[in-house]
Amino acid sequence: MNANQPTTAILETKKHFEILDGLRGIAAFAVVVFHFMEWIFTDPSQNFIGHGFLAVDFFFCLSGFVIGYAYDDRIANMGLRNFFISRIIRLHPLVVAGSVLGLLAFLFDPFGGHLELYSTGKIILTFICSLFLIPFPVIADRGFNLFSFNAPAWSLFWEYIANIAYALVLYKIRRNLLVVITLISAVAICYVGYNSGNLLGGWSGPTFWDGCARISYSFLAGLLIYRSNWIIKNKLGFGGLTILLLLAFIMPFSDWNWISEPLVVLLYFPLLISLGAGAILKPGLKKACVFSGKISYPLYMTHYAVLWMFGNYYTNYKPDTTQLTFIVITSVFLLVGFAYVVMVFYDIPLRNYLNIKRKEKLARQ
Template sequence: MDTNETTATTLQTKQHFEVLDGLRGVAALAVVTFHFMEWVYTDSSKNFIGHGFLAVDFFFCLSGFVIGYAYDDRISKMGILNFLVSRIIRLHPLVVAGSILGLLAFLFDPFGGHPELYSTGKIILTFFCSIFLIPLPVIADRGFNLFSFNAPAWSLFWEYIANIVYAFVLYRIGRSYLLLLTILSALAICYIGYRSGNLLGGWSGPTFWDGSVRISFSFLAGLLIYRSNWIIKNKLSFIGLSILLLLAFIMPSSKWNWLSEPLVVLFYFPILIALGAGATLTPVWKKICVFSGKISYPLYMTHYAVLWMFGNYYTSHKPGTTQLVLIVIAGLILLVGFAYLVMVIYDIPLRKYLSNKRNERLAKQKAGLI
C-alpha cells in the first residue's frame, strides 16, 4: 500500500467531528450576514450582528484543531512538500474562483462602481495579486482591502502562513512549547484589542499585522486543544451549540469591545471547539452538519462579489426596512445555492483532478519512472 492509500485509509478510519463541521457553516452564514449589515449600519453599535467578524477567529481556532487532528500523526511520513501541495489543492481553487467573481463584479456592477478610474494595467496587476494571494491594497472603490477583488481572502493569506509555519515548526514542537507560544499570542491579542479598541483588523494595509496576531493565537489554541485532548463530552445538541456560537456574534457593541472581544477569542471559542468535538448527533442532524461544513468554505470565498453590488445598490436606492429584509434573506438563500453549485461543478471536480494528477506523479516517482 502506497502513502496515498495509507493516508486515505487513515482518514476514513478516524473519527469525524460533524458538529464542528456544522458550526463552521453557522459561522460562515454569520459572517455573510455581518457583511450585508455592514452596509446598513455604519455604526457597529446599532448592528444586531456587529461582532460577526469574530467568525474568522472561530475559523482560525477550528483550523488549528483540524490540522493537528488530520496531520500530526502523518506529516512526517507524507513530507512537507506533499502536505503543502495538499493544502493548496484544498484551498486554492476557491481563491481563484473568488478572484474571478470579484473581478467580474468590479467591471460589470449594474448598481455603481468606477472601474474606468483605474488603468487596465492596475486592474490586471490587482487581479494577478488576488489569485496568488499577494496583498495589494490599492483600489479605493474596494475599500483598500488587501485583496480588492475578494476581500475575505485576507484570512486565507494568513491561513496559508499558518500552514507553512505548522509544516516547518509547529508539528515538531512539544506541548509545553506550544502552550508557551499560545500564551504569548494571547498577550498579543489583548494588546491589539486595547490598542485598536476591537479585533476587527487584518483586512487592510494599516491593520495588516493585526491579522498575524489573530491567526497566531486562534490557530495555536486549536492545535493545543487537539494535542491536549481537551474534548468535553456533553449532551448539547447542534442547535444548542449553534445558539451559543451565535451569542458571540450578536453580543452588544460597547466601549468595552477592547475587553469583550479578546475574552470571546481567548476563552469562549476554544471552549466551544472542545464542546463541539465532544458532542454527539442524531442521524438527521448529522446530514445537516456535513452539508453545512462542506458549504462553509465555498460560501465564504464566493459571497463578497455580490456584497459589493448590494452595497452600491443600498447606497444608491436606500430600500425600506421590509424590502431590505427580503433582499438580505433572499440574498443569503441564493448565495448558499450559488456556493453549492460552485462546489459541485467546479471545486470538487477540480480538486479531484489535481489530487489524481498529484497521486499519479507520486506513483511514478516511487516506481522510478521520473
C-alpha cells in the same frame, strides 16, 4: 519521496467531527449576514450581528484543531512538499473562483463603480495578486482591502501562513513550548484589542498585523486543544452549540469591546471547539451538519462579489426597510444556492481531478 513510503499516508482522509463541521457552516452563514448588515448599519452598536466578524477567529481556532488532528501523526511521512500540495488542492481552487467573481463584479457592477480611476495595468496586477494571495491594497472603491476583488481572502492569506508555520515548525515542537507561544500570542490579542478598541482588523493595509495576531493565537489554541485532548464530553448537541456560537456574534457592542472580544477569542471559542469535539450528534442531524460543513468554505469565498454590488445599490438607491429585508433574505439564500453550485460543479470536480492526477504520479514513483 522514498520508494517505500506508502501513498496512503499522503492521500488518506480521517473521519470528521460532524458537529464542528456544522458549526463551521453556521459561522460562514453568520459572516454573510454580517457583511450585509455592516452596509446597512454603519454604527456597529445598531447591528444585531455586529460581532459577526469574530467568526473568522472561530475559523482560525477550528483550523488549528483540524490541522493537528489531520496531520500531526503523518506529516513526517508525507514530507513538506506533499503537505503543501494537499493544502493547495484543498484551498486554492476557491481562491481562484473568488478572485474571478470579484473581478467580474468590479468590471460589470450595474449599480456603480469608478473604473475610469484605474488603469488596465493596475486592474490586471490586482487580479494577479488576488489569484496568488499577494496582499495589494490599492483599490479605493474596494476599501483598500488586502485583496480588492475578494475581501474575505485576507483570512486565507493568514491561513496559508499558519499552514507554512505548522509544516516548518509547529508540528515538531513539544506541548510545553506550544503552551508558551500560545500565551505570548494571547498577549498580542489583548494588545490589539486595547490598541484598536476591537478585533475587527486584519483585512486592510493599515490593520495588516492585527490579522497576524488573530491567526497566531486562535490557530495555536486549536492545535493545543487537539494535542492536549481537551475534548469535553457533553449532550449539548448541534442545536445547543449553534446557539452558544451565535451568542458570540450577537453580543452587544459597547465601550468594553477591547475586553469582551479578546475574552471571546481567548476563552469562549476554544471552549466551543472542545465542546463541539465531544458533543453527541443526533443521527437525524448528521446530513445537516455534513452539508453545513461542505458549503461553508464555498459560501465564504464566493459571496463578497455580490456584497460590493449590494453596497453600491444601497448607497445609491436607499431602499426602504421592507425592500431591504426582502433583498437581504433573498440574497443570502441565493448565495447559499450559488455556493452549492460552485462546490458541486467546480470545486469538488477540480479537487478530485487534481487528487487523481496526484495519486497517479505517486504510484509511478
